[in-house]
Amino acid sequence: MKKTAVIPVIALLLVTGCSTAEAKSDSGPSTAPETTKPASPAAAETVVEDPEQKACLELLGTGGKGPLYQAISVVRFSDGTYSLGGSSETSRLNTDVQAIAKNAPQDMVPALSELSTALDGTGPAAARSFDPFAWSGAVTELLARCAPFEADDEAAPLAPGLAAEGISTVYPGYPLLVNAASVDYRVAAWFERRLVDGRLVALAPGLYAPYDPNIPDLQTYYVSTSVAGDGAMKRTVFPDSGAAASWSGVRAGTEEP
Numbered sequence: 001m002k003k004t005a006v007i008p009v010i011a012l013l014l015v016t017g018c019s020t021a022e023a024k025s026d027s028g029p030s031t032a033p034e035t036t037k038p039a040s041p042a043a044a045e046t047v048v049e050d051p052e053q054k055a056c057l058e059l060l061g062t063g064g065k066g067p068l069y070q071a072i073s074v075v076r077f078s079d080g081t082y083s084l085g086g087s088s089e090t091s092r093l094n095t096d097v098q099a100i101a102k103n104a105p106q107d108m109v110p111a112l113s114e115l116s117t118a119l120d121g122t123g124p125a126a127a128r129s130f131d132p133f134a135w136s137g138a139v140t141e142l143l144a145r146c147a148p149f150e151a152d153d154e155a156a157p158l159a160p161g162l163a164a165e166g167i168s169t170v171y172p173g174y175p176l177l178v179n180a181a182s183v184d185y186r187v188a189a190w191f192e193r194r195l196v197d198g199r200l201v202a203l204a205p206g207l208y209a210p211y212d213p214n215i216p217d218l219q220t221y222y223v224s225t226s227v228a229g230d231g232a233m234k235r236t237v238f239p240d241s242g243a244a245a246s247w248s249g250v251r252a253g254t255e256e257p
Contacts, residue, residue: 055104055112056146059097064231064243067096068115068146072139072186072247075118075132082132084118094119108145114138136185143189150244171204173257175218177211178202183253190228190245204237205252206230 059068070093076083094116101112115138117130177199180188184206191200191210200208201221209224227238230250234241 051103051105052108052145053149055100055108056149058100059142060146060150060244062151064246067093067100068139068142069243069247071097071115071119075135076249077132077136084130090119108142111138111141115142140185140189140192143186144192147190147193147245171257174205175201175203175221176256177218178208178253178255182255183208184229184247184250186247187228187250194226202253202256203227203229204233205256206250207233207237 058066060066061069070089074084074090074093097112097116097119101109101116104112114134118135178201180191180195180198180200183200183202187200187206187208191208194210196211196213199211201211201218201224202208203222203224207227207229209221209227211221215221222237226245227234227241228245229247231243231246231248233250234243234246
């Protein structure tokens, strides 16, 4: 993925030769070098960074360690219940998210504000005021909006002993096609804008790649450069792919073995 950089443009004023007054007083042929005129402001080219892209890059960070990933890890969902797993870093994380919100596009601010609700205190009072449905909705929106700005992982080899053709021996029933609606909300949100027909390739329990109908051989997806899902499973199958697009506790979807 190419990232847009902010390039300040500085007009260089190269002034050489005689002054205007000296040039007028000289009756002979002018031999003074030409004076280079300063570039006009209108001629200066400025590359303006897209506010949405800037906000997303700050949220995602690098190596799967940005504020968005960290905020998601604070809330743990399990069997219809949730818990807030705050730490000494939660307050700092909340400050980071709020700072990003100040310069983010206006239509992105509500989701960022909702994201902060899980970071603004983790005691009983915070738990009583926390709305898990609104919060997961905000996470879904932010993941979907920011996924296009995440750098793709380098194609990584499989872990030793996990040859693609024998993966079903280790994880019976995989790989298989599943509907995005059947998987963890974080994975579904991450791939929301990348899917051709609303389906994913489940590579292992909690690990997925976007399905392309033009590439029907599911074994080929084991070297995919855009895999997302459970962090532990991703490290097992793609040990060198990094932590981007991975979260803790991503379980197999309802359509998987």
